[in-house]
Amino acid sequence: MITSTSNPQVKNLLQLQKKSKVRNEEQVFIVEGLRMFMEVPQDQVKKVYVSESLYNKKKEELHLERFPVEVLADKVFQHVSDTKTPQGILCVVKQRKYEIEDLISKENPHFIVLDNLQDPGNLGTIVRTAEGAGVTAVFMSSDCVDIYNPKTIRSTMGSIYRVPFVYVDDLLALLDKFQKKKVTTYAAHLKGKNTYDKENYQSGTAVLIGNEGNGLRDEVAEKADVWVQIPMQGKIESLNAAIAASILMFEVYRQRR
Numbered sequence: 001m002i003t004s005t006s007n008p009q010v011k012n013l014l015q016l017q018k019k020s021k022v023r024n025e026e027q028v029f030i031v032e033g034l035r036m037f038m039e040v041p042q043d044q045v046k047k048v049y050v051s052e053s054l055y056n057k058k059k060e061e062l063h064l065e066r067f068p069v070e071v072l073a074d075k076v077f078q079h080v081s082d083t084k085t086p087q088g089i090l091c092v093v094k095q096r097k098y099e100i101e102d103l104i105s106k107e108n109p110h111f112i113v114l115d116n117l118q119d120p121g122n123l124g125t126i127v128r129t130a131e132g133a134g135v136t137a138v139f140m141s142s143d144c145v146d147i148y149n150p151k152t153i154r155s156t157m158g159s160i161y162r163v164p165f166v167y168v169d170d171l172l173a174l175l176d177k178f179q180k181k182k183v184t185t186y187a188a189h190l191k192g193k194n195t196y197d198k199e200n201y202q203s204g205t206a207v208l209i210g211n212e213g214n215g216l217r218d219e220v221a222e223k224a225d226v227w228v229q230i231p232m233q234g235k236i237e238s239l240n241a242a243i244a245a246s247i248l249m250f251e252v253y254r255q256r257r
Helices: 008-018 020-026 034-039 052-058 074-080 100-104 120-132 150-156 171-180 218-223 241-256
Strands: 028-032 045-051 069-072 089-094 110-114 137-141 165-168 184-188 205-209 226-229
Touching: 008 020, 008 028, 008 074, 008 089, 020 028, 028 034, 028 150, 034 089, 045 052, 045 074, 052 069, 052 074, 069 074, 100 137, 100 165, 100 171, 110 120, 110 171, 110 241, 120 137, 120 150, 120 241, 137 171, 165 171, 171 184, 171 218, 184 218, 184 241, 205 241
Parallel strands: 045 069, 110 137, 110 205, 137 165, 184 205, 184 226
Antiparallel strands: 028 089, 045 089
16 A cells, blocks of 8 residues: 555656646546546556545445556545545546547548637536537647546546547648538537528538637638527627537537437
C-alpha cells in the first residue's frame, strides 16, 4: 500500500490529472469513480488505484483481480483525486486512436464537428449526448479543449469509451472530404436561412458547432452547405454550445428514427 504523497506513482498521477502534455506523452488518461470503473473496457486499463477504505469494503464486489491494482492510503487517494468527494477508485486508461478516413467512410453517417470549443464540461456533455443521439463520430479542431481533461471525462459519464472522436489539424480540409463523400454540412448560425427542423437529415449529415463566445469562425461557416438557426424567444442571443449541439443532434436522430 502506498502511504506517502511523495511516492513516484502518486506524483505521476497528479501530473496526468493536470497536464495534457503528460497524458499525451504517455498515451493515457485518468477516469475516476465507480461508474467509470465499471464501464471501462478491460483491454484499455493500464492500472487501477483504490483507496484503502474502498478496498477493504468492496474488494470482491469490484472484481479487482482482473486488473493491476495499487492500494492508496485514504489521505493519499484524497491527494491525487480531482474531485471534492472522491469515491475511492481511479484508473489509468490507454488512449484509443481513430482514423479520419475510417470514420468518414461509414455508411450514411451522422457527424458532429466542433470548432474551437473551450469549455471541458460542454465537450463532455456533447460526447455523452452524441452517444444518445446515435452520432457516428465527433470531429474537433486542434484548438478545442482537451477531451482527456478530467472534467470532460466526468461529463461524458462513460461515453468517452464508446464514441469515436478525432482532432483535426485542418477543419476546412475535413469539410472538403465530407463534400466528396456527399455528407451535407449544417452550420448552427444566427443568420441561418431555415430553422433547424425544416431541413432533411436522412442522408449523410455533419452538424457544425462553434466556440461558446464567438460561434463558428467565418471561414468554417462559409464552407458549410447550409446555415440553420434555432428559433428562440426572450432576449437571449444564443444558446449554450452543448445545448445547441444537443438540439441539432437529436433532430437528426428523430428524423432517422
